[in-house]
Amino acid sequence: MTTLFHVLVFPGLLYVLAASLLVHWLDRKLVALFQGRVGPPVYQPLADIIKLFAKEDITIRGADAALSAVLPIVSIASVLTAALYVPVGDWAAADFEADLIVVLFLLSIPTLGYFMAGWTAPSFFGALGGNRSLLQYFSYEVPLLLGLTAPALLTRCWSIMGLVSAQAQGGWSVFWQPVGFMVSVVGLIGKLKRVPFDIPHAKSEVGAGPLTEYSGRKLALWKLTVMMQTLVGVNLLVAVYLGGGAPFVGLAGFAAYGLKAALMVTMLALVQVLFARVRIDQMAAFGWLYLVPAGLAQMLFTVWMGRL
Amino acid sequence: MTPTRIPIGPQHPLLKEPLSINLSVSGETVLGADLRIGYVHRGIEKLAQQRTYIQNVHLVERVCGICSQAHTTTFCLSVEKLAGIEVPRRAQYIRMLLCELERIHSHLLWLGVLSEAIGFTTIFMYAWRDREIILDLMEDLSGGRVSHSATSIGGVRIDLTPDHERYVQTNLAEFEEQLKLFRDMVLHDRNFQARTRRLGVMGGDLVHRLGLVGPTARASGCTLDIRKQQPYLAYEEMDFQVITGTGGDVWCRAHTRLAEIDESLKIVHQILDGLPEGEVQVRAPRRVPAGEVTTRIEAPRGELFYYVRSDGSDTPARVKVRTPTLPTLASLPHLLSGVQTADVAAVIAGADLCIACADR
Amino acid sequence: MPKRIYLLRHVLRRSRAPREAVGLEVMGVVPDSYRGRVVVDINKCTGCSLCVRDCPAGSLVLERLPDGGLRMRYDADTCASCGQCEASCRHGAIRLEARYEPASTSRDALHKEWVREGKKE
Numbered sequence: 001m002t003t004l005f006h007v008l009v010f011p012g013l014l015y016v017l018a019a020s021l022l023v024h025w026l027d028r029k030l031v032a033l034f035q036g037r038v039g040p041p042v043y044q045p046l047a048d049i050i051k052l053f054a055k056e057d058i059t060i061r062g063a064d065a066a067l068s069a070v071l072p073i074v075s076i077a078s079v080l081t082a083a084l085y086v087p088v089g090d091w092a093a094a095d096f097e098a099d100l101i102v103v104l105f106l107l108s109i110p111t112l113g114y115f116m117a118g119w120t121a122p123s124f125f126g127a128l129g130g131n132r133s134l135l136q137y138f139s140y141e142v143p144l145l146l147g148l149t150a151p152a153l154l155t156r157c158w159s160i161m162g163l164v165s166a167q168a169q170g171g172w173s174v175f176w177q178p179v180g181f182m183v184s185v186v187g188l189i190g191k192l193k194r195v196p197f198d199i200p201h202a203k204s205e206v207g208a209g210p211l212t213e214y215s216g217r218k219l220a221l222w223k224l225t226v227m228m229q230t231l232v233g234v235n236l237l238v239a240v241y242l243g244g245g246a247p248f249v250g251l252a253g254f255a256a257y258g259l260k261a262a263l264m265v266t267m268l269a270l271v272q273v274l275f276a277r278v279r280i281d282q283m284a285a286f287g288w289l290y291l292v293p294a295g296l297a298q299m300l301f302t303v304w305m306g307r308l
Numbered sequence: 309m310t311p312t313r314i315p316i317g318p319q320h321p322l323l324k325e326p327l328s329i330n331l332s333v334s335g336e337t338v339l340g341a342d343l344r345i346g347y348v349h350r351g352i353e354k355l356a357q358q359r360t361y362i363q364n365v366h367l368v369e370r371v372c373g374i375c376s377q378a379h380t381t382t383f384c385l386s387v388e389k390l391a392g393i394e395v396p397r398r399a400q401y402i403r404m405l406l407c408e409l410e411r412i413h414s415h416l417l418w419l420g421v422l423s424e425a426i427g428f429t430t431i432f433m434y435a436w437r438d439r440e441i442i443l444d445l446m447e448d449l450s451g452g453r454v455s456h457s458a459t460s461i462g463g464v465r466i467d468l469t470p471d472h473e474r475y476v477q478t479n480l481a482e483f484e485e486q487l488k489l490f491r492d493m494v495l496h497d498r499n500f501q502a503r504t505r506r507l508g509v510m511g512g513d514l515v516h517r518l519g520l521v522g523p524t525a526r527a528s529g530c531t532l533d534i535r536k537q538q539p540y541l542a543y544e545e546m547d548f549q550v551i552t553g554t555g556g557d558v559w560c561r562a563h564t565r566l567a568e569i570d571e572s573l574k575i576v577h578q579i580l581d582g583l584p585e586g587e588v589q590v591r592a593p594r595r596v597p598a599g600e601v602t603t604r605i606e607a608p609r610g611e612l613f614y615y616v617r618s619d620g621s622d623t624p625a626r627v628k629v630r631t632p633t634l635p636t637l638a639s640l641p642h643l644l645s646g647v648q649t650a651d652v653a654a655v656i657a658g659a660d661l662c663i664a665c666a667d668r
Numbered sequence: 669m670p671k672r673i674y675l676l677r678h679v680l681r682r683s684r685a686p687r688e689a690v691g692l693e694v695m696g697v698v699p700d701s702y703r704g705r706v707v708v709d710i711n712k713c714t715g716c717s718l719c720v721r722d723c724p725a726g727s728l729v730l731e732r733l734p735d736g737g738l739r740m741r742y743d744a745d746t747c748a749s750c751g752q753c754e755a756s757c758r759h760g761a762i763r764l765e766a767r768y769e770p771a772s773t774s775r776d777a778l779h780k781e782w783v784r785e786g787k788k789e
Contacts, residue, residue: 035433036682124314128649195427196499204322204425204653274675276499277427279650280336363724366750430675434682451703451764457750465755466701489678496674 006093007084016083020227021045023234023265030269045227049220057216063121068214071117072221075110079228082106086235087161089245089254095161100152100240103160104145107232110225111137111191114200117222118210129209132280133193133200139287140190140197146295147184150177151240153302160236164244172243180298181241183291188233189271190287192226196275197283234264314649318347322425322653325663329640329656336648341641348667356627361387361596364624365460371629372665373454374417377403377410378607379629380459385540386603386616387461391596398586399463400542405579406450406458407541407605408572413442414608415523415565418660419490422562425657426503431493438486445479448472463589473580484573487566494562504558508643508655511556518642520635522610524660527564528556534606545582546575558658565660594622609633609660631665702766703749708740710782712761719753719762728753736786744778 006012024045032039059065082103084093115137118130151173152158155166167173174181190197201209211222238244238260245253278286312333318326326347332339352371356364368379381403388395420435443453450456450466458466468476493500510528514520521532533550535543551567553560600617610632619625636659643655698704706727713730715738720728727747731739740762754763772778 034679034683035430036437036685037433128314195429198427199650202427202653204427204657205650207321270676270679273430273679275428276423276431276497276503278499279503279648281648281650282502359724360722362722362752362756366724366748366752369750370748430679434678448699448701451699451701451751451766452749455748455750457703457752460755465751489675492674492678 011088012093020231023231024227026265034273052220055216068120071113072218075113075225078106078109083232089257098158121213123213125207125212126210129200139284140187143183143291143295144187147180150180150298167243168246174241183295195272196278234261327663338644341644348664352668360622374414375607377406382603382605382614384461386601386614389601390599390618396586397584399588402464404541408575411608412569412572413439415569422657425653441483462592467588507558509557518635518638521632523564527553527561548575633662633666698766703751703764704767707765708762708782710784712759718756722752722756738784740782742780
């Protein structure tokens with residue numbers, strides 16, 4: 001039963017906040033270690049957010065002040081809402097039938113918000129970054145959706161908690177649908193705008209992209225949104241493909257989930273270290289020519305297997 | 309679609325030094341570029357007329373950070389020609405050593421900058437970390453990482469003890485081990501090649517028309533290398549090859565520069581093995597006899613040209629510097645027309661610009 | 669993917685290399701040949717002023733005191749640590765020490781002075 005404690009503390013608001021800071025730190029630390037550097041201390045993401053909150057919040061002339069204030073709030077609110085339904089280990093703050101689809105929808109709101117943020121300010125960097133992020137959204141949302149719904153087709157279960165319990169009995173989906181797993185991972189990298197798909201905020205081309213003109217509290221909210229999207233994305237992948245807390249339950253299940261999530265973050269960090277940025281047209285080509293057919297093939301294969 | 313103007317610079321995350329490039333873009337294709345330079349102009353040539361030759365050695369060292377040894381060497385060679393000073397061979401060898409070490413770390417810096425521009429941060433971190441091996445070497449030899457204050461009129465101010473030579477050999481062995489990564493990357497990395505091949509192609513006719521020099525020109529088939537054409541210091545005694553490439557795209561320039569690092573390492577080993585005995589400095593007169601002289605050497609980016617005119621006093625009457633980056637800047641509008649906006653970063657970073665040199 | 673294996677090998681090899689983030693107190697450690705701040709041994713100075721003439725930045729000022737002594741003023745603010753003064757001096761009175769001190773909290777701390785009293789009749 002969902003109580004206020006579940007929503008506000010664990011595995012809700014406070015836990016998501018703390019866990020996203022921790023996951024962000026782990027990512028940065030791993031990338032640094034792979035690159036031969038030392039990396040930040042564990043409190044660095046928190047220090048960054050606190051520092052940003054203390055900075056002046058400037059809205060440049062010609063920018064739509066109301067819209068630029070609303071966008072980060074709506075984005076972070078949707079990510080937090082999505083986080084309520086994604087289980088950690090065995091526990092989810094709330095769940096209902098078909099919450100997988102709702103979560104996927106909620107997770108796409110920040111991406112739209114990100115694109116619109118580029119349009120609220122009369123900045124060249126923002127507009128160009130926004131355009132690119134929209135193209136990236138079209139190229140990577142579809143594979144991600146295809147990849148994440150494939151296990152639901154397999155287990156005929158459309159709630160995430162249901163998927164977790166189904167995997168506890170039938171085996172982890174990653175073994176049944178490895179192609180779908182790869183498609184989801186690449187789609188997640190594209191959605192999170194990480195290397196090699198970090199075109200919208202490619203420093204050497206468009207500065208910070210859509211967020212170039214943001215500062216202070218609003219920028220802190222955007223950064224938090226990105227961190228939480230990473231956490232929820234990783235959680236979702238672990239729950240849908242890697243069995244959540246299986247084969248353990250309860251506290252041991254939570255520990256198992258933590259280990260799997262750390263492994264996913266390591267994989268993402270390794271990809272960040274090994275690749276250069278792809279060009280926007282190469283990225284779109286890759287998304288539509290390779291990922292979408294692979295995802296479709298996986299789904300069709302699952303349906304055909306289910307008929308047997 | 310009407311063309312839009314995209315400003316790159318003077319402040320831009322892509323540029324290491326201020327430079328203004330105004331692109332006019334239609335859709336995703338660049339139609340042309342409008343260049344403005346002079347943001348780092350410090351009036352070096354005018355300042356040089358107000359300082360003595362001894363002071364000018366340090367002034368020209370600070371024209372540029374990564375070509376510092378090239379500028380100092382050229383200036384000292386010019387003054388020595390005017391004053392008729394014969395520099396001892398040991399000093400020439402040590403000057404060559406510093407020049408080649410500078411060429412190596414300059415090329416590696418460029419590789420890091422290009423990788424960062426295309427988003428390959430890992431290679432950027434590794435390249436600049438390996439540069440530190442060379443910079444630590446320079447610091448141990450001369451007391452400074454980037455500005456060495458080692459060359460003076462009449463010779464060099466530093467000397468190599470046997471300890472130094474051992475230290476250099478060990479560090480270079482470690483450095484050569486680290487270089488394998490960059491060779492592997494340029495040859496095998498499909499991601500890197502997808503971002504740099506067939507990009508910013510410079511044909512031989514453009515090279516001749518604009519007078520391009522250096523590894524950029526050599527990657528397009530030009531065979532000009534001052535070290536072979538008009539040997540200075542003791543280069544005629546060194547055995548090395550001039551690296552040329554055919555292709556003229558950004559990838560070819562990366563390949564050329566990496567091969568040049570190998571040739572420079574060969575030269576450094578020959579210098580250490582064959583270092584002649586003797587003094588490292590001769591006394592130079594403070595008043596330089598009247599006359600005019602031109603000197604050119606192969607800086608990391610190409611031909612560096614100095615004209616020095618003396619009127620018999622201890623301050624030069626005119627010092628004229630032509631740096632190799634100037635024609636490269638002139639070629640940028642040609643290179644940029646027709647590329648996608650996403651590739652602009654790779655083209656600009658791949659051109660190895662040293663704006664401080666160009667603006668003086 | 670085979671094309672990534674080469675980079676993965678290098679990444680794993682380099683990740684194991686030692687790395688250190690040093691604190692400020694260790695940052696002052698430089699090799700002996702490092703060119704840092706200028707130090708004057710005023711007793712060896714003969715007042716020839718070659719160092720003053722040759723300094724590219726004009727950081728040195730030498731004056732003869734009325735009692736026959738010498739005063740050398742040095743401005744670490746404009747000094748570029750090029751070492752020309754050390755090279756120009758024929759008496760070994762001025763040299764660069766291997767100290768690494770990039771900043772100071774007051775401008776006065778950057779101005780140094782060495783005085784030698786003259787011989788009284």
